[in-house]
Amino acid sequence: MSYAALLHVTGQINDLLNAASLLAWDARVMMPAPGAAARAHQIATLTVAARDALCGDATARALEGALREVDCTADTPEAAIVAQTQAAVAYHSRIPADLVQRRTALTVTAHEIWADASHANDFRIFQPALAEIVDLSREWADAAGYAEHPYDALLDMYEPGNTVASLTPLYAHLKDAIAPLARQVHGAAVPRHDFLHRDYPPAQQMQLAAGFAQTIGYDMGRGRLNLALHPFEISFGRDDVRLTTRVDRHDLAQGLFTTLHEAGHGIYEQGIDGAFGRTPLTTDLILLYAVGGVSFGAHESQARLWENQVGRSRQFWQHHFAALHDAFPEQLRDADADSFWRAVNRSAPGPVRTAADELTYDLHTMFRFEIEKQLIEGSLPVAEVRDAWNDAVQIHLGVAVPGDAQGVLQDVHWCTAQIGTFCNYTVGNVMAAQLFETAQAQSDVADGLNRADYAPLRGWLTDNVLRHGRRYDRETLLTWATGRGLDPAPYIEHLTSRFGAVYDLN
């Protein structure tokens, strides 16, 4: 009965966290603005209730019994559920309750200050709040514990296995490959892209975007697609997985690729084994967030795989440009599959991460990783972050930062006390390429892609990644699927080959 009791209490925790996610979705998609104050209380209460349930007597008693009942050395979902709950209870009991409360309170005020600072385009307004966030994050790292570097404790929250020691050589490797390639690309002739910026009615774009999401396998019957200012995917169980996107009347690519990206996240959640619903295998008990995927990086890998590996491939547009042209014959009168494919792969370095192309994207996360590491170890004073940021953008991207709003204040992460997760966009890119390389080597997957049938690729991903939910960690999944842990070689090869082709380099 104790394992059953453990499922009961972790089921309730899953319910509370999924409810919190729905409240967050609604706040960003449906809620009238004045509802924000009450909503913040409601979300906080649900999260606290989940934490209290996790750290409560009922869970402790159930765990104790379950540890006697379940063979924890076996490779079973039951063993994973017990082990993960045990680890999460141990984790949260290391974090003092007052630290959790201070973190929650700080993120609320810091978010407001950040918004004000961003509006005023002035980092100095945000600087004291960032100093508090850095101090609190260091305190959190000390409480959570780490082997080598305090930043490791933060990295590990979002992506178990990420450490300074593992990410430093990864980034060095990427930098050595991307920097010279980018120089070559940015010296070459720029592909035409004028036709992307003609007048594309938003409603028609939304319809097309929804169609492409379904083409790659997102099940609209178990989800929905709405507009949001900052697009995201969120789920409340595998049978209710929602996407948001944005469309720009004068940028056809934005709506298409944002939607493919979010659909990739959604396909992950929809592909998780139904038997894992309401268990810790679809709940992040460390972050207290109801997510079914392994980690931030693994989740991102699925978004990037569909957005970039599939969605920006020449093959994809050879199959699908006709549909776009049918929808917008006037606007695309002088484009074809090839010119469209080149246009959506145009690389242009800029100061803003979310607007970055595939080639320059990792240059943005690279210096954020450095800055965060230095902030946490104390080698970079908060007062110097703006200068460090602006210098890094100049060095890595070769452009000047026009102002703090498009510089050090551009990301929402820090003000919500998320330090340690920018690197996961890169982990996602690398993992996507690694998985896609292996998948494509399967003849049925390759055959499928040749005839615009994405079911075999989805099937391979489901077998190797999706269905397992949070049962295994990233390195285990990667090793089973590709024979090795995270490896940047396929990603570098992909970037070299794609941009070589798009820009006709030799």
Place this chain on the structure above:
Amino acid sequence: MSYAALLHVTGQINDLLNAASLLAWDARVMMPAPGAAARAHQIATLTVAARDALCGDATARALEGALREVDCTADTPEAAIVAQTQAAVAYHSRIPADLVQRRTALTVTAHEIWADASHANDFRIFQPALAEIVDLSREWADAAGYAEHPYDALLDMYEPGNTVASLTPLYAHLKDAIAPLARQVHGAAVPRHDFLHRDYPPAQQMQLAAGFAQTIGYDMGRGRLNLALHPFEISFGRDDVRLTTRVDRHDLAQGLFTTLHEAGHGIYEQGIDGAFGRTPLTTDLILLYAVGGVSFGAHESQARLWENQVGRSRQFWQHHFAALHDAFPEQLRDADADSFWRAVNRSAPGPVRTAADELTYDLHTMFRFEIEKQLIEGSLPVAEVRDAWNDAVQIHLGVAVPGDAQGVLQDVHWCTAQIGTFCNYTVGNVMAAQLFETAQAQSDVADGLNRADYAPLRGWLTDNVLRHGRRYDRETLLTWATGRGLDPAPYIEHLTSRFGAVYDLN
């Protein structure tokens, strides 16, 4: 500090119940159908968490201290908060946990069975489930306690003060007045209403309906209006109060009056004192439902007041018919303010409560009250409910029931274990007329209505009813506002005068 601790824990309970309400809204307006199973778990978990928090040690300790700190004899919000929490804790500690669980489980299965039975148009499919619901309700009544009649315990949950002893003479009174009036009306010439059933494009209807909701004072900036199969109002705090409605392409009146009705509910929630947010003065701790209004009947009174007293008045359409005509000049080519007003007040007895007009509405709740009372006291066997129902419709409304789906199975209430609340539609009608009569006697209110300015009426209602939230009970509010408790005289006078005018009776 104990009163502060009480506010803290009741604030969390309010958060949990508001979150449950949002999950319910989403389930009926946004959720993809396959999400229903997970959603049911999530809502149940939130409600159980609220009940556990209410009955937990922290609340008990906080209450104990608050009782020492707060002067409970004073007429203050603090005293009301303490008294209501104390009463709710006492109430829930009388209801065994297993009874709560059986009730929850039963409502889930009973709802499915009811839907099947309704689809098959056959009461016998639902009969065993109804028998269980009646047994369980009797058990609940015994646990909750009552002075005179077991049905009183159920009535009291939805509307404190409702008893068999108070409702029996109320209904007798109404029957004596409505039955002869209805005979007279139904013998008179039927007003023209053909123009209501022409082709009215739904999107345009929605726009108009939203406009009318705002005209009477619903603040769309703190809410939203969506379509739903079964319209309702729901709030997650006074700054996020949402309406749903339905429009029928061939029935202009439906969308208009459903929206005015729901807007009346919404205006109630939006008008509650902001200081009562997150307290028991905006949370029903007995029903474990986040509602800011006093009771089901009082809430209904505000909906009926705006829908019927204001919205179906001759004066209202003298002011507003022009706007309708501007929107639908072709469809309303041969109608005017007077003929429109008569058309939307046409009375036609039928078997279905939700389709009933103002004159015959209470005849529907009248026999439901009788049947429920007899079921709970055991004088009517469940096996005989269908016959009793069909006989009652024949006697009270003079029409035959065409089948169970439009007869004994038409309402969703019983299958969700709600026995004892049909009478509140009538309490709402009576209370609406009583409040409106007094309000109209204020010269500023009357002047306002004369120039289609609804702010003075809303101001009077806010002062007398809305702003108090759940601080006082219905009889207290009515006595302050009108000098007496619930009194059917103004309602009877209203019906007599309105239908006399619509049908030119003398």
